[in-house]
Amino acid sequence: MDHGARIPSGLTLDAFNIQQFRESSEATLARLEKHLADASIRGLELTEPAQLTRAARSLMTTEREHVAGYDEAKLNAIIDLYLKTGIQVHSPGYMGRQFSGTFPLAGVVDFVSSLVSQPSSFYEAAQLPNVVEKIMADEFNRFIGWPAGSFAMVTTSGGSLANLTAILAARNDRVPGSWSEGGAADHGRGRPALAVGADVHYSVSRTAGVMGIGEAQLVRLPLNRRHQIDVDRVVPELEAAQRRGLRVFCLVASAGTTSVSAFDPLRELAEITRERGIWLHVDGAHGASLLVSDELRWKLDGIDGADSLTWDAHKMMFTPAPCTMLFYRDKDKSRSPFHQWASYVFDEEPDVYTALDSGGKTLECTKRPMIMPLWVLWAMYGRALFAEKIEYLCRLTRDVHRILLAEPDFETTHWPEANILCFRYRPGALSDSEAHRLQIAIRDRVKARGTFFISKVDIAGPPPCAWCS
Incomplete structure (x- = not known):
């Protein structure tokens, strides 16, 4: 006998429930709002991969035969873990890579696109x-x-x-x-x-x-x-x-x-x-x-x-x-x-x-x-939103360049054409190879502290240096 397609369980239908959508959205929004409002200096707090894997697995349902029910506490824990373990692009401690924090409204529209x-x-x-x-x-x-x-x-x-x-x-x-x-x-x-x-x-x-x-x-x-x-x-x-x-x-x-x-x-x-x-x-x-x-x-x-x-x-x-x-x-x-x-x-x-x-x-x-x-x-x-933000970042980078030029133990390797600046700390009469190893040691220490995030790069001429944007 052909019984036809099996009717989805109530919990499957709940995954499309409008009220549940509102509750999960509001809970997530509250955490994102707190995240964006945090003006503390944060960089990148690296978590040992095995530890992060264990944390992620602990948030997964153990149900294998049936649809697990919605758990707001679990969702909140997942969002918190997601926010904590990423580069803090909206923090003053973030100075690396080639991208800045997104405009919040852009994230809202991206949320609509996902749905x-x-x-x-x-x-x-x-x-x-x-x-x-x-x-x-x-x-x-x-x-x-x-x-x-x-x-x-x-x-x-x-x-x-x-x-x-x-x-x-x-x-x-x-x-x-x-x-x-x-x-x-x-x-x-x-x-x-x-x-x-x-x-x-x-x-x-x-x-x-x-x-x-x-x-x-x-x-x-x-x-x-x-x-x-x-x-x-x-x-x-x-x-x-x-x-x-x-x-x-x-x-x-x-x-x-x-x-x-x-x-x-x-x-x-x-x-x-x-x-x-x-x-x-x-x-x-x-x-x-x-x-x-x-x-x-x-x-x-x-x-x-x-x-x-x-x-x-x-x-x-x-x-x-x-x-x-x-x-x-x-x-x-x-x-x-x-x-x-x-x-x-x-x-x-x-x-x-x-x-x-x-x-x-x-x-x-x-x-x-x-x-x-x-x-x-x-x-x-309009255009001015982008122009003003771009001009501010480029102006800020030139200001940092000017400050570093006045510091005897720092050297820059180029004039900043945009919002990227390569520099390095070189006290005393260090050789190129010694300066190279020093930059890596400094960046590793900064990264380990989790307060700032600074990128690195090898460029023609002097050995590797840090660059910030």
């Missing part, structure tokens, strides 16, 4: 996010400077994925046949290669491996004293690469490098790449946000000459991660990274609705509506 669950790769599944993506593309292009209607923007889950997607577009455009023929598409014109600054983000090097280009085909361009790509040495390096049998199809410049936030000379690089038929991609994951500031926009002079641009909103636009925007100067190129067909998502007859679909332009089929927190902030507060 309504609208995969945003296709218009029919997420109408407002797709419209908003187009609106924000137009808003930000006011600072990039491409002709209206000529460009395109698509959101991706992180700058690494955006860089990979842009370089795929560059390869498919500059090395025709690559998608279908692979390496056979070279046609004797040389091995496809990437030109990058010596300080380029590791995601670009990773892309070379993922795409099968190979790290041996990375042409690493020398840097000048300001840690920028040295324009005077670019052409000789490209010509030397050509003599080695390499065909550079894309040059990746940085607008805010990870180590020191250096901005490559984009206008000069755009001229060089344009003359040689090379795609210019700008990794502005960190520094592109300076475009919204009248005071700082000049650091990206020449960005309108780029073929593509990566821009992370979860770094200097203070939204939840991930939220990355990938811009193309030529909107037709936005469809070149991927070539595929699937009847269950792509339409044979495009219309006004499918025109906003991004599923064919990104690696993701299911994609969070990551643009929503950014758009709501922009819609509610």
Whole structure:
């Protein structure tokens, strides 16, 4: 006898109960409110992994056969553990990494996105996010400077994925046949290669491996004293690469490098790449946000000459991660990274609705509506909210730089171009190797105390130093 589908138990239905939703939301909100209101100096209190594993397991139900009931005390304990064991990005003790605390309203919108669950790769599944993506593309292009209607923007889950997607577009455009023929598409014109600054983000090097280009085909361009790509040495390096049998199809410049936030000379690089038929991609994951500031926009002079641009909103636009925007100067190129067909998502007859679909332009089929927190902030507060916060962080970093210059036992390694500053403590006549070990020892001690969080980095020139943002 066919009894049909088994009816869910009452406890299963309770998991969708509206009153329970309100109670759990209010309990969590109360803890988040307390967390944000805590102005104490906190950094990162590391917990031994085995200890944290035991704590997490102790909060899991032991019920294996039936649905366990809702336990508010257990939920509160989970939220408390979550908040305690993370980097305290809203605390004065947090000075590391490339991201700041998010605007609280952005978290509220992200909460809504999690609940309504609208995969945003296709218009029919997420109408407002797709419209908003187009609106924000137009808003930000006011600072990039491409002709209206000529460009395109698509959101991706992180700058690494955006860089990979842009370089795929560059390869498919500059090395025709690559998608279908692979390496056979070279046609004797040389091995496809990437030109990058010596300080380029590791995601670009990773892309070379993922795409099968190979790290041996990375042409690493020398840097000048300001840690920028040295324009005077670019052409000789490209010509030397050509003599080695390499065909550079894309040059990746940085607008805010990870180590020191250096901005490559984009206008000069755009001229060089344009003359040689090379795609210019700008990794502005960190520094592109300076475009919204009248005071700082000049650091990206020449960005309108780029073929593509990566821009992370979860770094200097203070939204939840991930939220990355990938811009193309030529909107037709936005469809070149991927070539595929699937009847269950792509339409044979495009219309006004499918025109906003991004599923064919990104690696993701299911994609969070990551643009929503950014758009709501922009819609509610406008550009000035972001400009003032960015300018404050950059000004604060310059103030720290000035203070350190006056301290005889400290040294800085560069002028802060944005909100990243590398410095180190070097008392007396320490050798480079001694200074190196001292920085590591200091950071480990600071990290162990849990009061401050300071990052570290190896940069060209002096040994490793700390950097803060």
